[in-house]
Amino acid sequence: MALIVQKFGGTSVGSPARVLAVADLVAARRAEGQGVAVVVSAMGDSTDRLLDLARQVSATPAARELDALLATGEMISTSLIAMALSDRGWPARSYNALQLPVTTTGSHGRARITAIESACLRADLAAGIVPVVAGFQGRGPDGSITTIGRGGSDTSAVALAVAIGADECQILTDVDGVYTADPRVVPDARRLDSVSFEEMLELAGQGSRVLHLRSVEFAARYDIRLRVLSSFRPGPGTLIAKEDPDVEAPVVSGIAFNRDEAEITLTGLPDRPGIAFEVLRPAAAAEIEVDMIVVNAPRDGCVDFTFTVHRDDYQRVLELMQTVAASHPGSAITGSDRVAKLAVVGSGMRSHAGVAARLFETLAQEKINVRLVSTSEIKIAVLVEEDDIERAVRALHGAYGLAGK
Amino acid sequence: MALIVQKFGGTSVGSPARVLAVADLVAARRAEGQGVAVVVSAMGDSTDRLLDLARQVSATPAARELDALLATGEMISTSLIAMALSDRGWPARSYNALQLPVTTTGSHGRARITAIESACLRADLAAGIVPVVAGFQGRGPDGSITTIGRGGSDTSAVALAVAIGADECQILTDVDGVYTADPRVVPDARRLDSVSFEEMLELAGQGSRVLHLRSVEFAARYDIRLRVLSSFRPGPGTLIAKEDPDVEAPVVSGIAFNRDEAEITLTGLPDRPGIAFEVLRPAAAAEIEVDMIVVNAPRDGCVDFTFTVHRDDYQRVLELMQTVAASHPGSAITGSDRVAKLAVVGSGMRSHAGVAARLFETLAQEKINVRLVSTSEIKIAVLVEEDDIERAVRALHGAYGLAGK
Numbered sequence: 001m002a003l004i005v006q007k008f009g010g011t012s013v014g015s016p017a018r019v020l021a022v023a024d025l026v027a028a029r030r031a032e033g034q035g036v037a038v039v040v041s042a043m044g045d046s047t048d049r050l051l052d053l054a055r056q057v058s059a060t061p062a063a064r065e066l067d068a069l070l071a072t073g074e075m076i077s078t079s080l081i082a083m084a085l086s087d088r089g090w091p092a093r094s095y096n097a098l099q100l101p102v103t104t105t106g107s108h109g110r111a112r113i114t115a116i117e118s119a120c121l122r123a124d125l126a127a128g129i130v131p132v133v134a135g136f137q138g139r140g141p142d143g144s145i146t147t148i149g150r151g152g153s154d155t156s157a158v159a160l161a162v163a164i165g166a167d168e169c170q171i172l173t174d175v176d177g178v179y180t181a182d183p184r185v186v187p188d189a190r191r192l193d194s195v196s197f198e199e200m201l202e203l204a205g206q207g208s209r210v211l212h213l214r215s216v217e218f219a220a221r222y223d224i225r226l227r228v229l230s231s232f233r234p235g236p237g238t239l240i241a242k243e244d245p246d247v248e249a250p251v252v253s254g255i256a257f258n259r260d261e262a263e264i265t266l267t268g269l270p271d272r273p274g275i276a277f278e279v280l281r282p283a284a285a286a287e288i289e290v291d292m293i294v295v296n297a298p299r300d301g302c303v304d305f306t307f308t309v310h311r312d313d314y315q316r317v318l319e320l321m322q323t324v325a326a327s328h329p330g331s332a333i334t335g336s337d338r339v340a341k342l343a344v345v346g347s348g349m350r351s352h353a354g355v356a357a358r359l360f361e362t363l364a365q366e367k368i369n370v371r372l373v374s375t376s377e378i379k380i381a382v383l384v385e386e387d388d389i390e391r392a393v394r395a396l397h398g399a400y401g402l403a404g405k
Numbered sequence: 406m407a408l409i410v411q412k413f414g415g416t417s418v419g420s421p422a423r424v425l426a427v428a429d430l431v432a433a434r435r436a437e438g439q440g441v442a443v444v445v446s447a448m449g450d451s452t453d454r455l456l457d458l459a460r461q462v463s464a465t466p467a468a469r470e471l472d473a474l475l476a477t478g479e480m481i482s483t484s485l486i487a488m489a490l491s492d493r494g495w496p497a498r499s500y501n502a503l504q505l506p507v508t509t510t511g512s513h514g515r516a517r518i519t520a521i522e523s524a525c526l527r528a529d530l531a532a533g534i535v536p537v538v539a540g541f542q543g544r545g546p547d548g549s550i551t552t553i554g555r556g557g558s559d560t561s562a563v564a565l566a567v568a569i570g571a572d573e574c575q576i577l578t579d580v581d582g583v584y585t586a587d588p589r590v591v592p593d594a595r596r597l598d599s600v601s602f603e604e605m606l607e608l609a610g611q612g613s614r615v616l617h618l619r620s621v622e623f624a625a626r627y628d629i630r631l632r633v634l635s636s637f638r639p640g641p642g643t644l645i646a647k648e649d650p651d652v653e654a655p656v657v658s659g660i661a662f663n664r665d666e667a668e669i670t671l672t673g674l675p676d677r678p679g680i681a682f683e684v685l686r687p688a689a690a691a692e693i694e695v696d697m698i699v700v701n702a703p704r705d706g707c708v709d710f711t712f713t714v715h716r717d718d719y720q721r722v723l724e725l726m727q728t729v730a731a732s733h734p735g736s737a738i739t740g741s742d743r744v745a746k747l748a749v750v751g752s753g754m755r756s757h758a759g760v761a762a763r764l765f766e767t768l769a770q771e772k773i774n775v776r777l778v779s780t781s782e783i784k785i786a787v788l789v790e791e792d793d794i795e796r797a798v799r800a801l802h803g804a805y806g807l808a809g810k
Binding site: 084 | 481492
């Protein structure tokens with residue numbers, strides 16, 4: 001008997017009617033003889049409503065209390081799904097993070113799961129009971145409720161799959177799989193039957209919002225088969241798994257893009273050891289994540305230093321850089337938060353040349369200026385003007401022959 | 406330094422603005438140097454909204470899951486109050502029942518508290534932190550969330566006061582104390598400065614909805630001073646405590662009444678041992694609570710048997726009694742669910758005669774028919790037509806001189 005974890009996101013359980021639809025999906029898997037453990041997010045916009053409630057009470061809510069508040073959203077979903085499953089003749093039990101427990105680090109709002117105690121889950125599964133577990137939450141070292149950040153229910157699901165030794169972790173959502181590009185931007189984008197962990201990491205990291213990045217890392221580390229599929233209509237979805245060495249990987253699997261970018265350049269810095277650290281230290285101290293980093297070749301003893309951050313951090317980083325620039329006479333700051341990034345991703349790039357050349361050729365034909373480039377073994381990412389991003393993605397999707405047949 | 410428990414009911418925390426007002430009240434006690442532990446109910450109508458959600462998913466929600474669902478209401482309140490207190494410079498921590506834990510029996514929907522682990526509460530109080538505890542909920546023997554029934558947050562508060570050895574348990578609500586009678590019915594009813602546990606038990610049991618019956622029993626058993634006061638306007642409220650032997654108790658402290666009554670009579674039953682059990686057994690088996698019971702003197706070898714139940718149970722009891730009557734030819738069933746009960750309560754009745762005579766005299770003058778009578782040491786209760794109840798309460802309030810001066 002196969003054992004699967006099924007994770008349902010907020011839109012999948014957005015209403016009482018959707019809760020019943022989800023219970024039907026789980027019941028169908030049980031009727032086929034599969035063992036199922038369910039992980040669930042909060043209903044629809046309920047997390048936003050709880051956040052709004054907190055804001056009406058406090059401008060800066062205490063982190064411990066905000067986590068305790070938000071965690072109630074997932075608890076509500078678990079109870080409702082367990083009720084609906086029981087009504088369908090499939091006994092079920094809801095669990096919040098304190099009950100298992102799901103232990104995490106103590107960083108409220110972005111805790112990391114350190115262990116899931118699986119004793120009662122295994123007992124339930126052995127007895128034919130469907131455990132329904134609240135995603136997104138954990139228990140910190142001092143017994144407080146923690147949350148693992150937005151989108152974290154995907155990670156909860158993979159961690160649960162690891163804990164109970166599931167054969168597959170299914171992420172049921174409002175899209176029916178991973179696409180060669182965002183279908184809203186590229187109308188002839190094609191659903192991928194499968195994609196490797198490495199490719200999915202690059203796609204997720206570049207802003208393909210189907211799956212939370214950390215959940216893919218987690219699945220790759222423990223070699224858990226992930227499957228993204230729709231909770232609204234039937235279909236095989238996209239399998240995300242270890243690369244199959246017997247199958248030739250596609251040169252390019254997909255194109256991801258992300259608008260939430262901002263670019264900062266410091267010009268005229270002295271070319272000496274430690275200058276990169278001096279620039280990046282204030283951002284690191286402020287816990288701001290820096291993505292692409294480029295230092296040009298030195299000229300007249302000076303270098304220019306460019307990096308990108310999330311658009312929300314742009315103003316803050318500009319302020320931090322004022323201090324850096326102030327200690328280097330002749331240096332200056334430029335930047336833009338009207339930039340966007342795209343990434344061409346494919347495991348086959350490892351053994352194929354010409355992918356980068358095709359990219360630059362295509363963008364040149366489209367007269368799209370490339371501001372920054374960064375590469376990995378299976379990815380080429382470029383930063384362009386935000387206004388050019390959709391045109392760039394469509395042109396590259398065609399150039400690499402990714403369209404559905 | 407005095408240590409108090411403050412319990413806030415649903416209307417007291419009915420909105421974000423009310424949450425802030427409650428935080429102000431607690432902060433004021435802390436500023437006076439008092440130690441405070443808070444117990445809180447779910448916000449306003451949120452329990453009803455959760456119940457409605459459950460009904461949209463299941464006609465008969467699994468009891469374990471319904472408890473888990475409803476318990477989220479109180480968790481939300483605790484987090485919001487802890488946030489607001491922290492903002493005011495008074496550190497606070499929310500706790501749900503699993504965290505302390507509050508252990509209970511396993512009967513979902515009406516569990517009984519068996520213990521409250523007070524270690525972290527005591528540590529918080531010693532460190533100047535206000536623990537904010539979710540009322541109404543507990544952890545059953547198997548780790549499931551339980552609820553202790555509607556109104557049960559009062560009981561949570563008293564149990565918490567016992568656990569931490571509080572000097573007083575304050576129930577803050579939308580009324581400013583216990584009155585000689587319901588002021589909506591008797592306009593010149595007077596707030597009582599104090600009332601004994603025994604009197605309060607009779608008043609609560611007879612339908613005075615200020616306090617939950619079980620919480621008064623609990624407070625009496627552990628000799629915890631209870632105080633009912635308003636969270637909406639300042640005032641001393643009503644102290645509920647052990648009777649002070651040095652103070653002469655008032656003959657009549659107050660008059661309670663309750664409309665939710667129904668009366669059933671079986672006539673023509675054989676006068677033989679065991680007949681009362683035969684009549685009451687089906688009701689007990691169906692877990693229907695029987696209140697007043699009267700058997701008249703036998704005549705011609707037959708007796709009439711009358712008892713009262715909650716109006717909601719009336720149709721069900723009538724059906725159960727058909728079976729009893731069927732096995733006794735010549736017996737018959739009559740009844741009414743248009744009856745109401747009032748109770749005159751006062752510790753001083755123990756040493757004063759004439760209270761009953763005054764009652765019957767007053768009702769006779771008002772031409773109000775008394776259908777049933779039941780008495781205790783400190784109470785006389787009578788069943789009357791529902792249409793007469795308000796007139797009866799007003800007449801007796803005047804006859805016993807209870808009006809404010």
